[in-house]
Amino acid sequence: MTPRAASRPLRLGLRANAAQFALLVAINALVGGMVGQQQTVLPLLAESEFGLTGYTFIFTYVAAFGVTKAIANWFAGTFSDRFGRKPVLVAGWLFAVPVPLMLIWAPDWWWVVAANVLLGINQGLTWSTTVVMKIDLVGPKQRGLAMGLNEAAGYGAVAVTSLLAGYLAAQYGLRPAPFLLGLFYTALALLLSGAFVKETREHARLEAAQHVGRADGIHDHLHAGLTDRQILAQTSLKEPALSSASQAGLVNNLNFGLSWGLFPLLFATAELSVDQIGLLFALYPAVWGLGQLVTGALSDRIGRKHLITAGMTTQAAALVLIALGDGFGGWALGTMLLGAGTAMVYPTLLAVVGDVAHPAWRGRAVGVYRVWRDLGYAVGAVLGGIVADLLGLHAAVWAAAGISAVSALVVAVRMYETHRPEPTPAA
Template sequence: MPLLGSRTVFTPTLLACYGITAAVHVASIVLNTLLPFHVVDLGGTKTQVGLLFSVMTIVSMFLRPTVGGWVDRFGARPVIAPGIAALALTSLALQLATTPVAIIVLMVGLGVANGLITTPASVLTALSSPAAHRGEALGTYYLAGSLGIAVGPPLAFGLRALGGMRLAFAVVVAFAVLLAVIVARLPANVAGPAAAGPPRLRLISRSALAVSFALVLSTIGHSSVFAFLPLYAVGQGQTAALAWFFVIYPAWLITWRALLRGVSDRLGHLRVSVFAMSVLAVAYLLLALPPTPLSLALAALVLASGNALLYPTLAALVVERAPEAERGLALGTLSGAWDLGVVVGSVLIGAVADRVSYGAGFAVGAGFAALGVGALALTAARRPMAEPVPAG
């Protein structure tokens, strides 16, 4: 396979999807990086800082499955457009917000924007790619999002240094305009419904439930990496090693995702996703050890290796197994499951860390990931709804 992959994953439609996810992730990460500082500057508490992300995540969690169903009925473009409007209007409203409570309320708008933009773009990626290269296309889509996440923090701090929060909010509005331009240029043949919608309203896809349940289990430990690992490592005098962890992790995630985008198309989506979830369980066990430079470096490599493969491969798997008319709903269900795991895990792991230890919290994350491996393996009996279409 050429380094850049198959030409079939670089069609105009797919390139537009990659541009959408990169742009929305840069804009979102700029806000997510700076808003905690902004809330504190306005006199906000640590609890209010936490509520910023809880509100946004919960809104997205409940919205994503429904949004996936809307894409099945109406197509991607009509669903993405209101999300872009929500991003722009919320960013403009943030210019006027003067209290922490006002900013927390406006996070509802960002949650709506995130759900309405990213979910349809991922669905469109899946539906516009040939079955034989769907894993590669979705891997490229999430690679573009990872690059956006990498660019976001340095851009955020640069904007803050140059012009403060007003400049940062203005740049996010500019990204919303860029998104509008990209979506307006989507080929006309994907502006309408991607498939005939289901005859009645469905909030979740039953075909995606088993895989989504396994994802919830494996995601329980995810938030602990960013919420509690810094506290754990610094408390053990490993500040320098912690800094290296957060250098190695994103670099290896992007590298591994770029190199292995198409591996699940060749080896099988279920096989690769079970392997990736198993790798995550090992990573959480490494994090449960007393932190040292070696253990943190190994954990960064192992965690990035598992995360690079897991979600894109699961997305390809649920599309493969879903009826054609509800593939958007299936992807929305999977995406909502990710958010659910993060929300539940942040509370559960936090309680364990508070009452026992940080190491015990990571061990709990490893245990749930292992349960996820078992739950995912049990789905092997399910057959794809349609046979893969060979690439032309």
């Protein structure tokens, strides 16, 4: 390292940290791809190779993934604040190494569940850490844009990999071809994370040193010295914006968890081909991923609250369309609308946490928020499975629509606006 590079001061902002930010975006795309490799394939594998017919039992792998990922999010936030971001990122990718091999060689369904436990740890550690690192780098002015780019990369990769995995499954069978994608993603991510990613914790410390509270004093009680227990309580229940974000995140991922396990089975009732099912499933995260390129930056301009309320309402309407549908056209419209609603919500909720949490404990706050959000996978899988077993697949979608509408109402009533765009200077 040259003396000039060694003395170069840290700066916050997307442009000042463009190279590292772009690298983290690419790594988060690989994180999303690890989920996409299995979403189209596993529900079909459950029925065709393992003979599973009960929806609740089929959804066990989604529940195992969601619970494990939720727990891993907590450790990701805590460890990244205490030990640094990069070690947590690398450790998360080490947990991914056995996952594709277990899915390829699984002799029974419990191997699939075990693989998803490891995948949940991988996703919790890696995705949470890339979120925190990007917030560290960009500072307070561009959080929405940063989260939009992060989530667009992750869920865009879910969509592309879901579509590609569906194609490989149709051409070469359900195993092993789709899961070879995961082997490649893991090897590449370990190389990039270990050799090229730089630690960003000092950027958070720089922001903490420059931190100025809101003029209205609304965050004065959220000072730098909160304990882990206090951070958990504020993010989960006490602080209106943080707790509203946590419940909305849970419901959002409830919809995703339900769709993960249920949509391929619902679409199969219309005797669609594997390719068509893969395309339908890919439309949801594709619109979600691309939409976040717009909605994240939009929240920096117009604020967070109304975008979140509109997004949860849009998700409820989309689920109604899917519940009423019975063929490719109606379901395609519904899944695209569901993706649009999710795009309004997903990066904006993360930006809310970044707005409210003090830089000294922001990693832990992001971890707690993501605990609640990713528990939605398990809640959606279990709720969807029970309702589908008792009342049918369409009834499970109706239940999710109702829950999404209630979530939108909670945000509208309880959350305050957390981001106040800077006024444009007078000419």
